[in-house]
Structure formats: C-alpha cells, structure tokens
Amino acid sequence: xxxxxxxxxxxDGSGRTYLDWMFEAWRWTLAVAGTSWVVAMAMGALMGTLxxxxxxxxxxRLANVWVELFRNIxxxxxxxxxxxxxxxxxxxxxxxxxxxxxxxxxxxxxxARIAEQVRAGIQALPKGQRYxxxxxxxxxxxxxxxxxxxxxxxxxLPPLTSESMNLLKNSSVAFAVSIAELTMxxxxxxxxxxxxxxxxxxxxxxxxxxxxxxxxxxTLIEKKVQIPGFVVAGGTGGGH
Numbered sequence: 001x002x003x004x005x006x007x008x009x010x011x012d013g014s015g016r017t018y019l020d021w022m023f024e025a026w027r028w029t030l031a032v033a034g035t036s037w038v039v040a041m042a043m044g045a046l047m048g049t050l051x052x053x054x055x056x057x058x059x060x061r062l063a064n065v066w067v068e069l070f071r072n073i074x075x076x077x078x079x080x081x082x083x084x085x086x087x088x089x090x091x092x093x094x095x096x097x098x099x100x101x102x103x104x105x106x107x108x109x110x111x112a113r114i115a116e117q118v119r120a121g122i123q124a125l126p127k128g129q130r131y132x133x134x135x136x137x138x139x140x141x142x143x144x145x146x147x148x149x150x151x152x153x154x155x156x157l158p159p160l161t162s163e164s165m166n167l168l169k170n171s172s173v174a175f176a177v178s179i180a181e182l183t184m185x186x187x188x189x190x191x192x193x194x195x196x197x198x199x200x201x202x203x204x205x206x207x208x209x210x211x212x213x214x215x216x217x218x219t220l221i222e223k224k225v226q227i228p229g230f231v232v233a234g235g236t237g238g239g240h
Contacts, residue, residue, distance in 0.1 A: 007195045008202070018189055018199075025185035026206050032102060032181060033171040033210075037164060039107025040114055045153075047111060048118025049144055063115065070112035076173050079105040083177045102174045110167045117159050121152035154225050161218035165211045172207075182206060 008019040016024075043066075050056070050063035070078070082101040087093040093101070125148060133143030153160075175184035186203040190196040 001197070003198055004195060005198060007193050007198055010193075012189075012192065018193070021189065022182070022185055022202060022206070025180055025182045026210075028174075028179060029168075029171055029181040029206075030210065032099065032106065032174050032179060033168040035103045036106040036110065036171065037167055039103060040110035040167060043108060043111035044114025045118055045149070046115075048115035049122070049149065051115065051119045052122045053140070067112045067115050070108050071116075073109075075106070075109050075170055076176060078109055079173055079176060081105070098177050099179060102177060102179055106167065106170060106174070110163065110170070113163055114160065117156045117163065118152060121156040122148055124155055125151055154222075157218060157222040157225075161215060161222070164218060165214050168210055168214055169207065 008022065009017050012018050012021055047063040047066050050059045051067070053059055073081075079102060082105040083098060086101070087096070129147055129151065130143060133147040138146065171181060172183040174181050175187065178184065182203050186199050189199045193199065
C-alpha cells in the first residue's frame with residue numbers, strides 16, 4: 001500500500017489546502033468539546049450537589065430526573081432533538097446557531113454523567129466534613145462551597161479525566177448536523193480525494209493527540225491538588 005501524504009498539500013477547490021481544512025476542522029472539534037465541557041461541568045456540579053442536599057426532597061428529585069433523562073437517551077438522538085425538534089416547539093431557537101444546539105446536547109448529556117461522579121465524590125466524604133462546616137457557622141451553601149465540593153472534586157479527578165476525554169471523542173457526532181469538525185472533514189475529504197487511509201490516519205492522530213493532551217492536563221492538576229494521606233470512608237484513598 002502506497003501512502004500519498006502530498007494529498008494534504010493540494011488545493012481543495014476553494015483556495016485552501018486539505019491540510020488547512022483539516023486544521024480548521026480540528027479547531028471546530030476543540031471548540032465544540034471545550035464549550036460543551038464548560039456546560040457539562042456547570043450543570044453536572046449543580047445537579048450532583050442537589051442530589052446530596054439534606055432535607056430538600058424536591059430538589060433531589062429534580063436532579064434525579066435530570067440525570068436519568070439525559071443519561072438514558074442516546075447522544076445522537078439528543079442532538080437530533082435539539083437540532084430538529086426543539087426549534088419547532090420553541091420558535092426562538094430557530095435563530096440559535098447549530099453549534100450552540102450541539103453544545104447544549106453534548107453538554108447536558110455529559111452533565112448527567114458528571115453529576116453521578118460529583119454525587120459519589122460527596123457521599124465518599126466522611127460525614128464529619130459536613131458537621132465541621134456547620135460547627136463553624138457556615139450555611140449549607142457555604143459548607144458545600146468551602147468544605148465539601150473542593151474535596152469532592154479532588155476525589156473524582158480520575159473519573160472526571162476519563163469523562164473529559166470521552167466528551168472530546170463524543171464531539172465527533174456533531175458531523176450529523178453538519179458541524180465542520182474533524183469527522184465531517186474526514187468524510188468529505190475521503191470522498192473528494194479517494195485517499196481515505198491517509199485522511200483517516202491523520203484525523204485519528206489528531207483525536208489521539210487531543211485526548212492525550214486532556215489526560216496530561218488533568219494528571220498535572222490531580223498531582224497539584226491531591227490530598228496527601230486522605231482516606232475516604234471504606235478505606236479508599238482519595239489521594240495517590
């Protein structure tokens with residue numbers, strides 16, 4: 001099999017090379033993944049926290065519904081719902097760019113999984129942490145903000161790393177609604193050049209490089225904020 005990498009230096013018919021097109025698609029992939037990650041972290045932290053609130057059954061139920069709803073519907077179906085159905089039901093969304101709708105779909109889908117991790121992290125903490133905050137005169141919100149959540153997020157950094165990498169890979173489904181990211185580029189470039197091996201190898205390398213970068217960043221953060229000697233209930237170490 002002869003590989004022709006020169007294909008990336010040829011004009012794609014619009015005055016740019018396939019290499020330029022691929023890097024532009026890579027930027028779209030990172031934009032979708034990065035923006036969705038912000039949405040996922042915000043909603044995941046909120047819903048995960050609500051699921052552990054004492055004496056707030058309605059908030060707990062609301063958060064449970066959120067998690068079960070977005071966790072049990074396939075991601076691709078959620079993207080189609082946001083892109084084709086929501087604008088029909090709510091006409092105001094017809095003016096919202098497709099990029100934003102994909103970010104909502106991917107962010108909310110991932111938030112349900114992060115919410116589970118946040119809930120598990122909070123429940124892994126000794127109950128004394130909550131009581132200590134209350135003893136210091138903190139409100140429930142202050143106890144979560146200053147005592148519980150900072151420690152819980154340190155505990156869940158390893159699974160959060162995997163979830164962030166999954167989000168990056170899941171961003172590839174954005175091609176289904178014509179977002180010009182890497183998978184869309186690969187499909188179109190392969191059709192135009194008939195050099196699918198080279199195109200898909202290059203795109204695979206960019207996905208792998210991106211995922212590796214995410215992994216390294218979270219690993220550095222984990223080492224920076226780890227809690228030396230901390231042991232959660234049941235004997236599982238929170239630090240490494």
